[in-house]
Each structure stands twice: as structure tokens, then as C-alpha cells.
Amino acid sequence: MRIDLVALERGVALLGSGGGGRTDTAATLLRMRHAAGHDIAVTPVSELPGDALVVAVGAVGATSALTEKLPGGHEFRDAVGAVERWTGTRADAAMTIEIGGLNGLLGLVAAEQLGLPCVDADLSGRTLPRLNQFSPVAAGRELGPVAFGEPGGQVLLLDHSTPVQIERTMRAVLTLTGWGVLALAPIPARELADCAVIGSVGAAAELGRLALALAPAQLAPAVGGRLLAQGRVVEVARRVDPERPDNPGFGRGSVTVQDAAGMLLRLEMENEYLLAMRDGVVVATTPDVLAVLDRRTAVPIACEDIRHGMEVAVLQLPAPSFWTDPRHCGPVAPRAYGIDSDPVLLAGQP
Known part of the structure; x- marks a missing residue:
């Protein structure tokens, strides 16, 4: 399903509810991709095989630091590679951790860098400030293992921790790194309906389309x-x-x-x-x-x-x-x- 980037950018800004970080950097990367002849598209969950493994990814920390400590392009590969090695699995698709704000666009960027389809779903349905608020936690699932990749090349992997412990550990690490990217353990596509917000990318683009047309x-x-x-x-x-x-x-x-x-x-x-x-x-x-x-x-x-x-x-x-x-x-x-x-x-x- 093709996505209108202009509409999506306005939609994710609205779903940020005043937060979520600026979308400029991710929007620029997607415009460059579009100019190079690539479609901006997402794959509905219903089109994935039930056993397809979907990895949730996104940026965490002070997103304003992205303009001061620019990404090197390796962060998503580092984080996803670490969680794949730890779990002994291989991701078949990617989705964003949250549709609101910067991450609403960054999921598409990450999917391209990983060479994976981007799934029309996320773990927030809006912007949320804490990792222990994500939809899998609300559905009673564990959040870990999670992998964190920072611009300097270091990778941190957390497992056997509660969602609250993971949130606190990541906040402590981010005081040193400023920002980084997160990858969660892949989730089978058949389980997403119970622990994710389905159709959120398409819904954000439709919200943005209406917002651009209406007062x-x-x-x-x-x-x-x-x-x-x-x-x-x-x-x-x-x-x-x-x-x-x-x-x-x-x-x-x-x-x-x-x-x-x-x-x-x-x-x-x-x-x-x-x-x-x-x-x-x-x-x-x-x-x-x-x-x-x-x-x-x-x-x-x-x-x-x-x-x-x-x-x-x-x-x-x-x-x-x-x-x-x-x-x-x-x-x-x-x-x-x-x-x-x-x-x-x-x-x-x-």
C-alpha cells in the first residue's frame, strides 16, 4: 500500500500529541528515497504469513540530538542484528515502535536500511514517552530482549528484565549517548492483533490527508x-x-x-x-x-x-x-x- 509522504508527515505530527520529536530528518531521508525512484509503501499485517517475524524498531532519547550527533546508517542494522543473534531468529519484516512524531516516519527509513518490508502497525498508536507503556506490555507480554544501538557503534542488549527495569536502564544509558535506536525481539505476525495497533501507518496518512484539506x-x-x-x-x-x-x-x-x-x-x-x-x-x-x-x-x-x-x-x-x-x-x-x-x-x- 503506497503512502503519501506529505500526508503521513502531518498525520504523525498530530499523533505526537505535542511530543514525539521533529520529523524533518526522517522526512528528508524518505524524500531522497522517493526521488531515487522508490515507493513509500507499507505491508498490511493480513498479507504476511502467520509465522513471519516482525521486528519493532525506533529511535529513543533526545530526538533533537539527531541534528547534533547524526546517524551513521548502521544503528538499525546493529540493533536488529544483536537481537537476532540473541534470540536465534531472523526478522522477516519491520515496524515502528510508535506512529506519533519522528518514529512514525523512521520505521519506513529503518525498513529500507534493513532490506525488509515495513508493516502497517506499531506499538503505540500515538506517541508514548516510556518503553514500559508499549502495547505488548499492556497486553501482558515481556518487553525484552531488546537491543540498543548508539551512533558511536556500541550495542547494549537487555534480557531477563521487567519492562520497568528496561525503561530505567535505557534512561540511564541515554544520559550518556543522547539518542540511539531500539530493536525488540521479533513477534510472529499472527500475534500482532493481540499486542499491537494494526493499520496505524495508513490511519496516520489518512488523518494527515484530512488535516491538510480541512480547517x-x-x-x-x-x-x-x-x-x-x-x-x-x-x-x-x-x-x-x-x-x-x-x-x-x-x-x-x-x-x-x-x-x-x-x-x-x-x-x-x-x-x-x-x-x-x-x-x-x-x-x-x-x-x-x-x-x-x-x-x-x-x-x-x-x-x-x-x-x-x-x-x-x-x-x-x-x-x-x-x-x-x-x-x-x-x-x-x-x-x-x-x-x-x-x-x-x-x-x-x-
């Missing part, structure tokens, strides 16, 4: 979402939250938007926009996607870029059905981020 107020209902507010950013507050023992050093903050009638909408954010309140009442939360768009250009605005005085539209977009399932919602619900609130979703509370 924000039209986009929300067109995709089953809703417009939460249109107005001016009147306050941005940022802070460090050292009291949470599960917080790996992520900054916290809030954004307040005032509409033309004077009503206030407050967004709580970490790496992503997590919760929206109107007049003190929670009206939307993760795992639904909260997206802030520039009212003039409709370009998504990242948490790190939001500023006082911006004219914005705030959208609530529906989470993938995987995350609205009560069996899976816990790792991505507000309390997983230290926010004392039940989920408030478009699909109803799980």
Missing part, C-alpha cells in the same frame, strides 16, 4: 474528534516535578487558552499534552490525542514550542481502540503519569 474546526468531527477550544494562549508554565519517584526527569507544565467568550481551557503536559480542563472540570485526557494547532497554518505545535500569545485550536482526537479496551488502558491513563484523574475519552470511560 481545525472541521478536522475534529471528520475523524470522530471534537474541538475543545479556539483562542489565544494566555499562560504557559513549566516546572520540574522531582517528587514523583517514577518520573525519569521529564519536565511538567501547563498551557491556558482563552477563547473569544473569555472561557479558559487548561492543558496539563509532560512530553505530550495529557489532560484538558475547562473551568476546573476535566474534559479530555490521554490516551485520546490532544493536539494544539496554529489557527492560521493548522500546523501542530509541540509542547516545547508553545508560547504565550499564540493563536491556537485545541483538538481531542480518538485513541486507537486498543487503548480504549479496559484491559489495556492502565499504562496510558492519566494516573500512569501521576495525574489523579480517570480517563475522559471520546469513546467513553473504559
